[in-house]
Amino acid sequence: MPVMGVTKFQRFFRAAAGLHVDKNDLKRYNDFVNQKLYDLCLLGRSSAMANARDVMQVSDLPITKGLQESIHAFDELEEEIKVEPILEHILAQPPLEVELSEETKQMLPWVAGGMSVALARTFKVIEPDDKNPGTLEWERVFHIFDLLL
Template sequence: MGVAKFERFFRVAASLDVDKDDLKRYQEFVYEKLYDLLLMGQATAKANHRDVLEPWDLPITKGLQERMNDFRKIDAEVELEPILQYLAARPPLDVVLSEEAEARLVPIVGGISLALALTFKTLDPAVKNPATEHWDRAKRIFDLLL
C-alpha cells in the first residue's frame, strides 16, 4: 500500500499524522470491519434463500453511507481508490457477491476509513498521531456498531 497516500488521506480527512507503523493496524481494522459487514450481508442473503449477496443485503447505516459519500470527495484529491481495491479483498464466503455488491466494496472501505479517522478526532479532538489507546478505543466503538 502507498504509505504516502495513506498518510495524506488521514491528514486531509482529520488532520492526523499517521505513519507506516499505523498502516498494519489500519489494514487489519478495515479488513475486519469489511468482513463483519459481509458476514451480515451473507446472513441476509441466506435468510432470503439466495446464494448471491446483493448490495441491499449489506447493513449500510446512514452514517456509513454519508461517510462513503464524503470519501468520494476526498478521494478526488488523494486518489486512494486503487489502494483500497487491495484492502477490499476478502476471505471466501458461503455466498457469491453480485457485480453490484462487489462494486460497492471500495466505497465501503473508503467510508470505513473516513469514519475511523473522524472517530479518532471525536475520541480526542487534540490528537495528532493516534496512539495504541486511540486505535483500541476506536475498534471497541466500531465493534459495538458493526
Template sequence: IDDKIYDVILIGKASAKANLRDVIEPWDLPITKGLQESIHRFEKLDEEIELQPLLDQLTARPPLDVALSEETERRLPLIAGGLSVALADTFVTIAPDVKNLGTAEWTTVFDIFHLLI
C-alpha cells in the same frame, strides 16, 4: 478496515440466505445512515481504492458459500473508503487535539468501532 468489510459481508450473507439467495446484493449489506454519509464524504475526497486487494483479503478468509453480485463488488471500495472516513472521524471525536495517537487512543477507537460496525 478489512475486518469490518468482512463483517459487513457476513451480515449481507445472512440477509441473502434469509431471502433464499446465494448472491449478496448491495441492499443485503448493513449500510447505516452514518456509514452512508461517510461513504459520500469519501467520494468527495476523489480518492480511489483498488478492488482487487479487497477481494484478495476476502478470499483469504473462510469461504462464504455465497457470491457477491457485480454491483456489490463495485461498491466494496466505496464501503472501504467510508469505513476509513468513519474511523478517522472516530479518532477526531475521542482525541480532537492529539496529533500522535498512542496505544490507549487506538484501543479506544477500535473498541468503539467494533461496537458500532
C-alpha cells in the same frame, strides 16, 4: 494485501481529519478495514440467505445512515481504493457461502473508504486536540467500531 500504501494512507488521514499517522499505523489500519469489511459481508450473507439467494446484493450489506454519509464524504475527498486487495482478503477468509454480485464487488472500495473516513473522524471525537494518535487511541477507536459494526 494492503488496502492503501503508506503515502496514500498518510495523505488520506490528513485530508479526512487533519491527523498525522505513520507507517507503523498502516498495518493496524489495513487489518481493521479488512476485518470490518468481512464482518459486513458475513451479515450480508445472512440477509441474502434469508431471502433464498445465493448472490449477495449491495442491499444485503448493512449500510447504516452514518456509514452512508461517510461514503459520501469519502467520495468528496477524491481518493481511490482498489477493489482487488479487498476481494483477495475476503476470499482468503472462511467462505461466505454466497457469491458477491458484480455491483457488490464494485461497492466494497466505497464502503472501505467510508469506514476509513469514519475511523479518522472518530479519532477527533475521542481526542479533539491530538494530531498523532497513539496505540491507546487506536485501541479505543477499534473498540467503538467493534461495538457498532
